[in-house]
Amino acid sequence: MREVKPHVLIVEDEPSQRAVLAYNLESEGFRVTEAEDGDAALLMVAEETPDLIVLDWMLPGVTGIEICRRIKARPETRSLPIIMLSARNEEVDRVRGLETGADDYVVKPYSVSELMARVKSQLRRTRPAGVGETLSFEDITLDAETHRVQRDGQPIKLGPTEFRLLATFLERPGRVWSREALLDRVWGRDVYVDTRTVDVHIGRLRKALCAHGGGDPLRTVRGAGYALG
Numbered sequence: 604m605r606e607v608k609p610h611v612l613i614v615e616d617e618p619s620q621r622a623v624l625a626y627n628l629e630s631e632g633f634r635v636t637e638a639e640d641g642d643a644a645l646l647m648v649a650e651e652t653p654d655l656i657v658l659d660w661m662l663p664g665v666t667g668i669e670i671c672r673r674i675k676a677r678p679e680t681r682s683l684p685i686i687m688l689s690a691r692n693e694e695v696d697r698v699r700g701l702e703t704g705a706d707d708y709v710v711k712p713y714s715v716s717e718l719m720a721r722v723k724s725q726l727r728r729t730r731p732a733g734v735g736e737t738l739s740f741e742d743i744t745l746d747a748e749t750h751r752v753q754r755d756g757q758p759i760k761l762g763p764t765e766f767r768l769l770a771t772f773l774e775r776p777g778r779v780w781s782r783e784a785l786l787d788r789v790w791g792r793d794v795y796v797d798t799r800t801v802d803v804h805i806g807r808l809r810k811a812l813c814a815h816g817g818g819d820p821l822r823t824v825r826g827a828g829y830a831l832g
């Protein structure tokens with residue numbers, strides 16, 4: 604079973620640098636995948652969109668800038684945060700990096716703690732539950748650090764899957780999630796689970812959220828999926 608932990612893709616051609624990055628990101632509790640060049644990176648993004656990319660500028664073949672441009676040009680991946688790494692420190696390059704749509708830019712050699720802080724800062728915006736933030740919607744709050752959920756001040760007991768489902772909904776209130784998208788996010792892509800399983804867990808989540816009264820905050824969108832609010 605997959606955690607709510609965010610998925611970070613590292614694109615870096617130097618194995619030692621990739622290893623250091625992977626080690627530190629995993630220590631911070633992230634799920635890490637690695638690509639050693641641009642073509643591999645683009646394939647991996649098409650296969651399973653990560654929550655953030657740490658992208659080296661200088662790569663063999665397709666450059667980091669070109670990868671960034673292509674990812675930001677596609678509507679499905681436009682909001683995917685990208686942090687560019689570069690040995691270049693010229694102001695003009697910094698401007699070019701940001702012009703391609705990179706969300707942040709870190710110059711090599713960088714301090715690992717600084718880079719981790721920037722990764723978390725990007726994810727706080729897009730995957731707040733994944734970096735231990737407290738999420739709330741109307742009278743529901745979820746503390747991703749302590750795994751406590753409350754509704755109108757009353758504790759709500761949730762199983763691990765229902766917890767991940769609720770965290771996913773709370774990260775994007777109003778968004779309609781298809782069963783397939785929920786399977787990818789909550790169960791992970793590699794796990795074979797029938798889409799009806801999603802309905803079962805949604806049912807349990809609804810029951811738990813309404814245990815102390817209050818209306819059903821989850822909306823069933825016919826033919827599309829589920830949404831919070």
Ligand code: CA
Pocket residue numbers: 615616617659660661662
């Ligand atoms: Ca490089």
